[in-house]
Amino acid sequence: MPEHAPEPAPAPPEDRELSPYTGWTRDHWEAAADRLLLAVRPYGSRHHGLINLPGPRPSSSGVRSDGLEGYARTFLLAAFRVAGAAGGDPHGHLDRYAEGLASGTALSHPRAADAWPLMADTPQAIVESASVAISLRLTRPWLWDALDDGTRQRTADWLLSALGPSPVDNNWWLFGLTVAGFLQDAGIETDRARRTIERSLARVEDWYLGDGWYSDGDGRAFDHYNAWALHFYPVLHAHLAGDKAMLDRYGPRLRAHLDAYGRLFGADGSPMPFGRSLTYRFAAAAAPWLGALTGHTPLTPGATRRLASGALRHFLDRGATDARGLLTLGWHGPYEPVLQSYSGPGSPYWASKGFAGLLLPPGHPAWTDREEPLPAESADAVTPLATPGLLVQSTAADGLVRLHNHGSRQHATDDDPCYARFAYSTRTGPAADDNHFALVIAGRPTRRGPAEPEGSGPGWAASAHTPHPGIRVHSLTLAHGRAEVRAHLVTGAPAGTPVRQTGWATTPDGPTAQLQPVQGYTVRSTSDTGPTLQGPLSRTAALHGTTGDGPATLFVALASLTDEPDPAPVTALADVEVAGRTLTVTWQDGTTSVRTCGPPWS
Secondary structure, three states, rough: OOOOOOOOOOOOOOOOOEEEEOOOOOHHHHHHHHHHHHHHHHHEEEOOOOOOOOOOOOOOOOHHHHHHHHHHHHHHHHHHHHHOOOOOOOOOOOHHHHHHHHHHOOOOOOOOOOOOOOOOOOOOHHHHHHHHHHHHHHHHOOOOHOOHHHHHHHHHHHHHHOOOOOOOOOOHHHHHHHHHHHHHOOOOHHHHHHHHHHHHHOOOOEEEEEEEEOOOOOOOOOOOOHHHHHHHHHHHHHHOOOHHHHHHEEEEEEHHHHHHHHHHHHOOEEEEEOOHHHHHHHHHHHHHHHHHOOOOOOOOOHHHHHHHHHHHHHOOOOOOOOOOOOEEOEOOEOOOOOOOOOOOOOOOHHHHHHHHHHHHHOOHHHHOOOOEEEEEEEOEEEEEOOOOEEEEEEEEOOOEEEEEEEEOOOOOOOOOOOOOEEEEOOOOOOOOOOOEEEEEEEEOOOOOOOOEEEEEOEEEEEEEEEEOOOOEEEEEEEEEOOOOEEEEEEEHHHHHHHOEEEEOEEEOOOEEEEEEEEEEEEEEEEEEEEOOOOEEOOEEEEEEEEEEOOOOOEEEEEEEEEEOOOOOOOHHHEEEEEEEEEEEEEEEEOEEEEEEEEOOOO
16 A cells, blocks of 8 residues: 655745736745655655556556656656755655665666666666756755765666667767766766767757757657757756856757747647647746756746746646646646657656756746746737748737647657647647648548748748658648638649648637638538547538649638637638739738748749
8 A cells, every 4th residue: 555645735825916927936836846746655665766656557668667767757856846945855855765766776686676677678767867867966965975885886887877879869868968967977987978978969969950949860850859858958967067168059059949939838828739748748847947047048037937837837727637646647637649658657757847947046036026928928929930840820819829830740650640730739639630731542631741841931831741652732821910821732633632621629618710711622511529638529620622633733721729709700810812823911900921832932
């Protein structure tokens, strides 16, 4: 039987003078950290080396790896909590993790109940070694320096296994860097640690494409990993090492990324649900906090706290923890479709990264300045992000953010809804078939192939993909206010090939979605499309048409997503004239956009 979880202290009262948007202060963050840490205590193994959290399934790495994951990721939360309080630990969090180090690294007894898996046998342990290393680095005066020599030696031996070449050629290279940073600080095999840092940074450098954006491995894989891994580890390492030259290199990249990243949070606190590992939830706040910690951020201190507190509250207020206080596998509550094979019961606790703000002292302006609005709350904006090929559209009236994807390629080989859709928002989907343009061949809709960006500019972005051999689709999105013009030029398809454009998948209590044909579509339908991470039921509109006899057929539609009450028809927001492949759009405010769909772009 698991032990009884200690009763957490009552939540502090809200402070709407200091924090008019969220009501939260540093006291709320500390209390939230304590609640999460106290909730996992009943699931620790006898000597605390593993935290075996309950869940619907083990990860692909197995239950012992899952137990290590539960230990390592909650240790990271405890480290932020204690280091930020300058060693104050009223709940004795570190004592348990210190005992867990002693039992988990008892590798001479690999069948011991608490023993951690070896990295050579379980590569997932490399991931968890980074969280262990950061935690030891942050809490060194209170934990590492107080350990007995045997435990320190066994822990070092286990960590040294992470210094080899990464077995996965993506952000995993940074786990070795992170472990090496701690070992270097602790004076353990410093030359080997230095070589690991240099090798890891050199590999990741191959993926830096500019403007603050890395691809997560070869290709064009852009998502939250930019913020909570590819920027997080190098910048935090440079900061902790006091390496000014390194921080001068990686800090401006973080700043450039945050300029775009801060636009991807809705007024309700939701980060954009785009990409894999969404169950890490408020880990999305890690990079904004890190920008404040290092001074490399375009966000004001008040906007930083508003973003981070909004993200944390968004999930905690919407059921991210269950009745036991445990983070579940999902988004708001449990939701299996957003999980990967490596997701296990301890995986959601990578959300601990979102507590990096506790490293800021209580007197830092990020804690003491008054909250300020997010970009999405300040003004309507359509922002092209040329390097990743994304278009960010936000409306201040409802604080809703939409992301139009014209440049990110999915990691998986299948049609992953978290990567392969043309559009995402902070209040909808993703669903199995929303925001998708497909040809119907042999009775089956085509999947979207890897997106190849073909240009972007004020209010527009374009890309191409090959959904079927011999067929090319050039896609263009124009946005203004809440209105969207979606155009697709299909080349190489036989005449009479059915096509289908779907719109936003909305839940009954969600925003209002509209989808109207402009050219090429002849039939409109609406269907039930099942659960999304926003709720158990959704409906999605679709437009249907067929390709013509010529070498290319242009399909054009108007779309809208809004939380405004009783919204006007989207046809009142934009007048679209089509001449050949050229679209002339006159928006409601009288401004005009003229773009050509398909190369040459003009």
